[in-house]
Amino acid sequence: MSILVNKDTKIIVQGITGRDGSFHTKQMLDYGSQIVGGVTPGKGGQTTADGLPVFNTCQEAIEATGADTSIMYVPAPFAKAAMLGAANSDIKLMIAITEGVPTLDALEAYEALSAKGIRLIGPNCPGIITPEECKIGIMPANIHKKGRIGVISRSGTLTYEIVDQLTKAGLGESTCVGIGGDPIIGSKFVDLLPLFEEDPDTDAIVIAGEIGGQDEVIAAEYFKNHMKKPVIGFMAGLTAPKGKRMGHAGAIVGGEDDTAAAKIKKLEAAGIPVASVISDVVPLVESKLN
């Protein structure tokens, strides 16, 4: 078991004929992920260098291949159209890798996807990996190892750093999800924690957050009220300068301090130990497992 994706997940790649799309399709295939086709509007009927069929729309691709998951690499200006295309299909899960998507485009796409009950991960994220079963994203494969620790992170390379240490310590990972760093993202910490809580193959969860927003604090509340499995935190940005604010709207609505220091305090108050340096993550996980 694992969460969201496993060896049976069938994947289509949106933007498969692009530079990033074709490069990472090869990488995912090499890892053993079941990539069954791709979507590039106007190039339907072609076959990629990897021998995969290309379709004009997501729905055509799903009907022909039985795919249940889509990963998107299309450039930011075209991301909204691609995401709405996925919303118009019977896909179950969409992973949006694209960086720089206009926020209102992401919001509109999120609305359309959730109206259809489609889960969105990202945009601006490294993707999802269930080690030794299925990689859907851009993360380096070789640092991952099958294990029993779940990872959820807002940042790409920071996730790699944590995963690398979990792997080297012999713990390994059940599933790692990069949820993305944009203002509007599909799934947040609080949306994924319940899945890990129920996953029989996950023993503990590491959440890696950063400055801005209240997602980590909301996750801490959820942990306190609903979870039995241990959660360990890491928070980047203690030394980050406070952004120059303008207007009062953010402060009134957030109403809360969104610095790393404030978040660490709230996580710890909820019972989530927070590592002060990355190399403390593994010892904290180990201490919670014993």
Add this chain to the structure above:
Amino acid sequence: MKLHEYQAKALFRENGILCPPDKAVDTAEEALQVAEEMGMPVVIKAMVHSGGRGKAGGVKVLSDISEVKETAENILQLRIQDLPVRKVMIAPAVNIETEVYLSILLDRSTHSVIYVGCKDGGVEIEETAKTNPEKILKLQCSTVQLKNPDDARLTEFASNLFDGESQVHETVEMMKKLGALFLTTDASMIEINPLITDDKGTVIALDAKMMLDDNALFRHPELAELRDMDSEDQDELDASEKGLAFIRLDGNVGCMVNGAGLAMATMDTIKHFGGNPANFLDVGGSSNPQKVVEAFKLILKDPNITAILINIFGGITRCDDIANGLLESLKILDVPVPIVIRLVGTNEEEGRALLVGTDLITAHTLEEGATKVAELGGKS
């Protein structure tokens, strides 16, 4: 990207949102001329991208024309939250009967756009939000609801801001126009504080703050041109043109990292081991050796630098490309400080092989690199 009040109000007028006329000028002489044309009393406001303008002396209401030139001169010499005031806006002073707060912004936690309102407008709004949070009203909208506004919902919201029927109606119409403007400009926030009624009972936007989504500026070239270069850090602008994210800080250890989260964690770790980071620098996810050269140039511009830590966890970024960029930098730039490098991930063997024989100090973990660079850089 932030807009100045006069820029936001120009957009307001184009979209039928009522606000007083105004003119923005660069000199005290022009300010005087505008005031003469408008007639007294006038308000003079500093056009600067920082809060607390009023408290810093950047907003003055004048009834005597003889005070205009000197006041404008004084405001133009101010620095507010470390930003110079390059322009002042002159507008006729308005007789305020009531003032409320109204804004529209993205709300990440509810995946929606929300209107925020408060019957008590003005500079103490944040204090009100803390002491009487029940006074802050929120109305959640999907993008679909913004495009097809529901009068009943907006009316219920607006009735909490004003008592008079015509004021409620005018506010509802203004909210619709604000919603449309929010969508068409790809805004992330529009704030009117205060939204007032004048002595005739007309609802007027007396102030305007707008923030636009940088990711969407590619489709709004006319709005992108409104960027105030005086309010931007030149190095940060240069960096973004070259595909780097850069923020200068006041420490002495230069940092070069791939990925924003890891870059922040690297700064935190340097601090944890007693060093003081001099910058945030994310070289991004690409493998272009030229970016490394540009990154070095930016870091070395700071005369306080005493050591540099390069922390790369290669994923999309290839370690051999970083190493090549590093060799190129050492060839063409004079790097007078020690460099600690931690290079792992994609093609790390190839990357390390390229760096054999250089003076670079290697580290295997981030903690080891941070410890070394903190020692070399001198603790502060």
